[in-house]
Amino acid sequence: MRRFDLKHVCEAQQFDRELLDVVFHTADAMKAALAGQNPYARVLENKIMASVFYEPSTRTRFSFESAMTRLGGKIITTENAKEFSSAAKGESLYDSTRVINGYADIIVMRHHEAGSAKRAAEASDIPVINAGDGAGQHPTQALLDLYTIQDNFQGISGLKIAMVGDLKYGRTVRSLSYLLAKYDDVRISFVSPPVCSMEDDIKEYLDKHQVGWEAQEELEQVLPNADCVYMTRIQKERFVNPEEYKNAVGKYILTYEKVQMMKPEAIIMHPLPRVNEIPKEVDGDPRARYFEQAQNGLYIRMALLYLLLQDE
Numbered sequence: 412m413r414r415f416d417l418k419h420v421c422e423a424q425q426f427d428r429e430l431l432d433v434v435f436h437t438a439d440a441m442k443a444a445l446a447g448q449n450p451y452a453r454v455l456e457n458k459i460m461a462s463v464f465y466e467p468s469t470r471t472r473f474s475f476e477s478a479m480t481r482l483g484g485k486i487i488t489t490e491n492a493k494e495f496s497s498a499a500k501g502e503s504l505y506d507s508t509r510v511i512n513g514y515a516d517i518i519v520m521r522h523h524e525a526g527s528a529k530r531a532a533e534a535s536d537i538p539v540i541n542a543g544d545g546a547g548q549h550p551t552q553a554l555l556d557l558y559t560i561q562d563n564f565q566g567i568s569g570l571k572i573a574m575v576g577d578l579k580y581g582r583t584v585r586s587l588s589y590l591l592a593k594y595d596d597v598r599i600s601f602v603s604p605p606v607c608s609m610e611d612d613i614k615e616y617l618d619k620h621q622v623g624w625e626a627q628e629e630l631e632q633v634l635p636n637a638d639c640v641y642m643t644r645i646q647k648e649r650f651v652n653p654e655e656y657k658n659a660v661g662k663y664i665l666t667y668e669k670v671q672m673m674k675p676e677a678i679i680m681h682p683l684p685r686v687n688e689i690p691k692e693v694d695g696d697p698r699a700r701y702f703e704q705a706q707n708g709l710y711i712r713m714a715l716l717y718l719l720l721q722d723e
Contacts, residue, residue, distance in 0.1 A: 415718040419532040419539045423550045423589035431593065435558055437714035438707070445710075449481065451717065456483035458720050461515035463489060463507075464542070465522045470683060470705050471542045471552070475519045478713040484720075487515060508534040517720055520544075538719045546580045552682055553586035555711040559704045560639055563678050567594040573633040575602040575663050576643035576688060578609040583682040584643060588613045592620040599624040600633045604662055607645065630663050634672040640665065642681045642688050667692045680704050 413429045415437075426434070444451050460479040464472055476486050504522070508531045511518055517538045520531055525547030532539040543549040561567055572591060574584045578601055588609075591597045599617065601609045601624060608626060617624050627633055634640065642665055665679065670693055673679075681689055681701040693699055 417719070419528075419535070420550055420715060420719070421528045421532055421539065421541045422548045423553045423586040425550070426554070426590065426593070428593050431554075431557070431590070434554060434711065434714050434718065435561065437718060438558055438710040441713040441717070442710045445481065451482055451713070453483040454717060455479065455720055458484040458516040459514065460484055460486050460716065461488070461511045461518045462486055463511065463518060463520045465520075466543065468521055468542070470708055471521065471549075472519075474705075474708040475540075475542065475712050475716075478709055478716055481709075482713060482716060484516075484716070504531055505534045508539075512537055517716065540715060540719070543582055545582070547582055548586045549582040549682075550586050551708070551712060551715065552583045553590050554715075555704065555708045556583065556587050556641070556680065556682070557590050558711055559680065559700060559707050560678070562707070563700060564638065567591070567597065569596045570594075570638040571598045571600070571636055572639045572641060573600040573602055573630075573637040574609075574641045574643070575630060575665075577607045577645045578603045578643070579607045581643045584609070584641065585613055587641070588617065592617055592622045597622055600627050600637065601625070602627045602630055602633055602663065604628065630665070631669065631672065634669060635674070637673065638677050640673065640677065640679050642679065642685070644684065644686045644688055661687065663688055665689050665693060667696070670696055670698065673698060 413433055415430065415433050417425055441451065462472060462476055476488065479486055504527060508518065512535055515537065517540065518531065518535060519540045519542050520528055521542040522528065522544050525545040527544045528539060528541030541548060541550055557567065564570060578584050588599065591599065599622065614624065664687060667690065677698055678700045679689065679693065679698050683701060683705055
């Protein structure tokens, strides 16, 4: 199998089909290891991960820190780097990255500015993983999303994916769109109010790679044919205009009644956190996969840490 030849993980476009197979194969190994005696329990015991989060996070930060711990590594962390690091004193991202290089073997960074991970990687001699950069990208989320879809359908090609909600500011759906373009005969339905529609750069990328897509405002129109319904919350923190937020929030709620319009073998995904777009009564439906999806984040992030650091 091909060697993992990336130094940094900044955006989804870095991954081709071969690299995706390497990551998923390694994630399968990590999942199997945690189900028994973990042969990877000490493989990174001499490594240190710097967990640098300028924005709030539950799943991404905890899963990365859990992943590093389960591989035997150590963690230095700040829960709110925007407020409790020297960024509050005006230190540049470049300087912070250069300093952290002297303390850790890998940096996992979430930042409020799109493109921040690439700028950090340019300043870094150690691997940098983008854990979300503003409204830009979230490549590790896209990897775990694709891993979840593949696990449920034993493949990706030929599937119909509906992305619903905040597609303009949703970095998870942007990154997932890039990865879906690697597969054949995938069709994507972008379901959103006009104020939250998918940006043109993603549509142009899909056109360039001959991926079929449509823009739709009515959720009910796509539910009967979708193999995967990927719900997202309307991200209040990204909106500049409060009126635009009011016009978008609450428009798409996947109620239990609407779920019954879906195919029995279809799945429901959500990057979480959810607000009200998926009521709790849907959790018991066999099509609900969002908690499984979150769990898969541990295996994918264990795989990435292992692949980036094993030969260091």
